[in-house]
Amino acid sequence: MWLYLVIFGCLSLCVPAPAVEQGRSCVFLTSSRNSRNMEEGRVNGTIQYCAHTNCCVGFFRIIDGQPVAELQGCKMVVGGCLDPTCFTSTTHLDYIRCECSSNLCNGNITWNAEEKQPQLKHSSHSTDMVTAIVVVLGMLLCTLVVAVKCRHRFRGYDDKQHLSLPEESLTSLCSCHISKQSDMDLTSMELQQESIHIVGSGHFASVWQGSYQGTTVAVKVFPTWCKQEFTVEREVYGLPHLVHAGIAHFLGAGRKSDSGDCVLLLELATCGSLSSFLSKNSSDWTTTLKLAQSLSEGLAYLHSDFYRHGVHKPAVAHRDLSSNNVLVRDDGTCVLCDFGSSTILRSCAGPHSWQRYMVNVQSQVGTLCYMAPELLDGCVNLSSGWCLIQGDVYSLGTLLWELLMRCSDLFIGCPVPEHRLPYEELHRQP
Incomplete structure (x- = not known):
């Protein structure tokens, strides 16, 4: 699953990146799945200071109807993100993600649970396959x-x-x-x-x-x-x-x-x-x-x-x-x-x-x-x-x-x- 999450994170829109603000800080989740994000900037406890991008990213798994963070940190691919808040209405399998452009914006995600596709309820790779x-x-x-x-x-x-x-x-x-x-x-x-x-x-x-x-x-x-x-x-x-x-x-x-x-x-x-x-x-x-x-x-x-x-x-x-x-x-x-x-x-x-x-x-x-x-x-x-x-x-x-x-x-x-x-x-x- 961690490989899936990393690949999913790399699939970003090809939008020219805005100028990187020095010191963009994102919530960082310490976990084995998040090891690659360590390279994107200095980590101090639960905060990461981005070195290459102006965007924070978050992946959340839906458990009992609530989002639980599984990956948080600086965006791994240089690219634009227009929304200053961590908001999404797209559910893929039992995962949701967001990209946002303000400090620590990936700490909490706002999402519309009603737009979750019923056909994609089951948390497995079988649907994609x-x-x-x-x-x-x-x-x-x-x-x-x-x-x-x-x-x-x-x-x-x-x-x-x-x-x-x-x-x-x-x-x-x-x-x-x-x-x-x-x-x-x-x-x-x-x-x-x-x-x-x-x-x-x-x-x-x-x-x-x-x-x-x-x-x-x-x-x-x-x-x-x-x-x-x-x-x-x-x-x-x-x-x-x-x-x-x-x-x-x-x-x-x-x-x-x-x-x-x-x-x-x-x-x-x-x-x-x-x-x-x-x-x-x-x-x-x-x-x-x-x-x-x-x-x-x-x-x-x-x-x-x-x-x-x-x-x-x-x-x-x-x-x-x-x-x-x-x-x-x-x-x-x-x-x-x-x-x-x-x-x-x-x-x-x-x-x-x-x-x-x-x-x-x-x-x-x-x-x-x-x-x-x-x-x-x-x-x-x-x-x-x-x-x-x-x-x-x-x-x-x-x-x-x-x-x-x-x-x-x-x-x-x-x-x-x-x-x-x-x-x-x-x-x-x-």
Whole structure:
């Protein structure tokens, strides 16, 4: 417990320290747990004169509803403390602490017993351990489930249907030979181009709220110079059997008659991107699991490779999976979108041929903080379909972390952290 208290004492706010007043005196508790605080200043009986800081600190254990001092002295880490009195309303397990900036202020603590969290009543390390274990196991379990589903579906091809068809039939039904879709007639489309109706914008396209045949839709508009990205995304959405609750529903594609810009019509996800959703909302454990499950199932289906009803659905590597490329519906589920960087892993050589399949990929793409280290280091063969799939699964792991860091049930007794991108701290460094 003494080590826990010392570590807890070191966790202070990174506030610039005020000028140290010579002779700041704090109540000092003589005990084996307080031995390290001896280095923070001269001790005379029950008083310590701080040498490095202007702050006193106190740790108290709640016994029978009353605070009993277990550590008192000068603050071990140089930092600011604004309150001149030893007051706190935060209870961690059965401990409370305070930092204060007046002489002997840590002698008595004032605290609000009513704000003690009932879930944290038991004085043990088990609560912290359970929280940490739940986070780790939750991420591992979700990633494992997706990896198993991806491997099973991507490998399968639905063997029963495959065995019931001759090899030449399978080749003729391969997705390589699927005819291209024709353009939609967009003359009845109304695009609400006021700034309040813009849904999002990226490197290659902007998304607006619009109306088509009386239905509110998302209208993704590609300028004429982004035709390649439009073609790739349209081709992915047009694949056979690419209809799944975890993938944005595709309504059609065409060109605007006035400008010639390329247009995709998609379902409108009213909660916007996952990044926007997490920046505005924290969620409880049930909601977090719903978001994570729908996200994982959508990616597993995107990676799946099978024949169904005599038609082949090839595997697709997303290659730019990030919280900006995931949408949130109003029912609290996630859907994948933005397939402009994706690669379709077409194969006509029979079941399990994905293991040998090579694709024509010349360069890596994606959002840096979501990319696997081996991709960033250039240590993998980008023409390997399996490596691209693995890269997506790594990105999924970072998204699960992003979700869990906004789960209020994992931060009982303390504020939920603000939404952060993976490795955001590293990107902020000069």
